[in-house]
Amino acid sequence: xxxxxxxxxxxxxxxxxxxxxxxxxxxxxxxxxxxxxxxxxxxxxxxxxxxxxxxxxxxxxxxxxxxxxxxxxxxxxxxxxxxxxxxxxxxxxxxxxxxxxxxxxxxxxxxxxxxxxxxxxxxxxxxxxxxxxxxxxxxxxxxxxxxxxxxxxxxxxxxxxxxxxxxxxxxxxxxxxxxxxxxxxxxxxxxxxxxxxxxxxxxxxxxxxxxxxxxxxxxxxxxxxxxxxxxxxxxxxxxxxxxxxxxxxxxxxxxxxxxxxxxxxxxxxxxxxxx
Numbered sequence: 630x631x632x633x634x635x636x637x638x639x640x641x642x643x644x645x646x647x648x649x650x651x652x653x654x655x656x657x658x659x660x661x662x663x664x665x666x667x668x669x670x671x672x673x674x675x676x677x678x679x680x681x682x683x684x685x686x687x688x689x690x691x692x693x694x695x696x697x698x699x700x701x702x703x704x705x706x707x708x709x710x711x712x713x714x715x716x717x718x719x720x721x722x723x724x725x726x727x728x729x730x731x732x733x734x735x736x737x738x739x740x741x742x743x744x745x746x747x748x749x750x751x752x753x754x755x756x757x758x759x760x761x762x763x764x765x766x767x768x769x770x771x772x773x774x775x776x777x778x779x780x781x782x783x784x785x786x787x788x789x790x791x792x793x794x795x796x797x798x799x800x801x802x803x804x805x806x807x808x809x810x811x812x813x814x815x816x817x818x819x820x821x822x823x824x825x826x827x828x829x830x831x832x833x834x835x836x837x838x839x840x841x842x843x844x845x846x847x848x849x850x851x852x853x854x855x856x857x858x859x860x861x862x863x864x865x866x867x868x869x870x871x872x873x874x875x876x877x878x879x880x881x882x883x884x885x886x887x888x889x890x891x892x893x894x895x896x897x898x899x900x901x902x903x904x
Contacts, residue, residue, distance in 0.1 A: 651676070652695055652709065657769060661761045662732075662739060662754065668766065669695055669728035670774065671709045673716055676725075683725045684903070685776045686808070687766065689740070689787030689794065691728025693888050704888040711896050721903040727770055729762075731791075740790035742797045743819035758794050759802040781835065784902060786810025788891045796823055796862075803832035808902045812840045812891045816858040824858065827865045838877045838898040839863055840891070842884020856880055877901045 655668040669691045673683060692699040694708040708726055715721040732739065737748060742755030762785070770776055785806040787795045792814030799809055800823070816824055841859035845852050863878045879897065884890045 666730040666732050671726040673723040682775045682777050684782040685725045686784040687727045689791035691730040694728040706892040740794040743822050745819040759798045781807045784808035788812035790815050807835040809834050809837045810898050840879045840894045842881045845886040
């Protein structure tokens with residue numbers, strides 16, 4: 630496999646709205662996907678004043694995490710503000726959050742690992758995503774930031790198709806991440822194939838947070854299927870040995886398929902994964 634291009638920190642810095650902590654931006658040229666995207670690196674309070682080494686949480690759809698200006702419909706997860714508050718309140722350990730931007734028109738293709746009649750996506754490339762993370766994204770972060778290496782110090786998360794590819798990455802590369810944040814995952818893709826593969830899996834992370842709303846689509850029949858799929862995934866994980874200390878399932882009554890719903894559950898997810 631060709632070696633990825635590692636850009637030097639480009640000097641672009643932003644500030645998470647309402648938070649004094651820095652947000653640093655990097656452009657990553659991917660040789661695996663043949664395109665470019667932004668990585669958004671949120672640093673915990675005191676990062677520049679200390680020599681501490683931190684765990685890293687990688688989140689898909691990075692545009693939607695930190696700033697309304699880049700988020701879908703102007704609604705973001707308030708990820709930096711939430712992490713900042715929980716760290717200062719000593720509810721979670723300090724960590725670095727890495728937002729991995731999607732590439733717009735290629736988003737679905739990169740996040741879907743299977744051919745599916747449900748979504749009209751030609752040539753899905755999701756099976757390349759684990760290698761993209763391991764061989765391009767993570768080395769760039771490890772090269773430029775003080776992050777702890779090893780599975781136990783790495784987390785991965787995402788919502789919707791970003792949740793699907795998070796779950797698939799765990800199946801394809803089970804020793805890469807120890808914490809998963811899976812929000813409103815698109816489990817229906819390819820006739821629920823990912824659930825079938827989950828039943829065969831033998832390795833699972835130290836902790837998994839699974840969130841789903843009861844009004845994801847506004848269609849009662851589809852919403853029931855979505856919540857039943859989430860409950861089925863939870864049952865598979867429990868059968869695999871994940872007790873309440875390792876698995877948190879939140880089926881939110883009235884929760885929608887939206888950035889606002891995922892933002893609302895993010896504090897609980899972060900505290901469960903990194904308390």
